[in-house]
Amino acid sequence: MTAVSRRATEPQAASLVDLLDRLLGVGVVLAGDVTISLAGVDLVTVHLRALVTSVREAEG
């Protein structure tokens, strides 16, 4: 069944978006610009359009 896969056990197979959800804490998920914060300090605001393009490129 495709829905129940073990993809993430294979190196590089985990989706970048799922990984960033976890690493960045705040989630890269808003329907707008995304503020990346590390250690509770807001660092940069990334524009969603740029994020989508980069995520697609990185995954492709």
Place this chain on the structure above:
Amino acid sequence: MSGTATYLYAITRPIPPKAVAGMRGVGGAEVRVIDHQEIACLVSTVDLSDFGEQALAAHLEDLNWLARTAREHDEVIRAAARITTTMPLRMATVCLDDAAAQARVETVAESAAAVLPELDDRDEWGVKMFAVGSSADAEQPPEEPATGTAYLLQRRRQLERRDTELETAAGAADAAFARLAEVAVASRHHRPQDQRLSGVPHPMVLNAAFLVDRDAEGTFRAVVAELAAGRPPQALVLTGPWPPYSFVPGEQP
């Protein structure tokens, strides 16, 4: 800015230095172990030209850099998790040098020693649910409306139908979360991903993480399969096992 700094990946149970031989971290640097009593910390050397405050802020806006660094960070943590219980630190946790890193590890040793037993022999699993087949997927009117009023009525019915469907999907997501939480040690929500980021042409209604005993993996998978049964193939997606990223306390070194 020139010079180097020490990048911290994770706090773990003790790891012999030879276990990390050949392990590479951010920028391809060798991974090393800093010990303190009953815990260890995996570190590597990074350039301040990349990880100084200003440089880091600039890099984080470069999504290719962010993606590469996230992967490198993740690989060290996955490798550590294959060796022993691993408490991941936030990406880009950087100290001035090894002495500062050692001091930081000593400061958090007590709280880390309390967290590690919660993570022993457990993995994180991700479950995402999508409202597959909802009318939010594709919004083509079924037929060309004859008049403006007919169009508006049709559009209103369409939006009402969509709201109802999303409400139903949200209810199903809550039920699924509760069911999965029963067979997990801990559970939490991430925010649903934007459709453009998820790459799935359906609204995401659940993006959750579960901490599951390795002994209970079969049970957890069985519940996932049970929830997937009777749904379209794309409606439920399981990812994992992950290092326990979503289950480390917010307060970190």
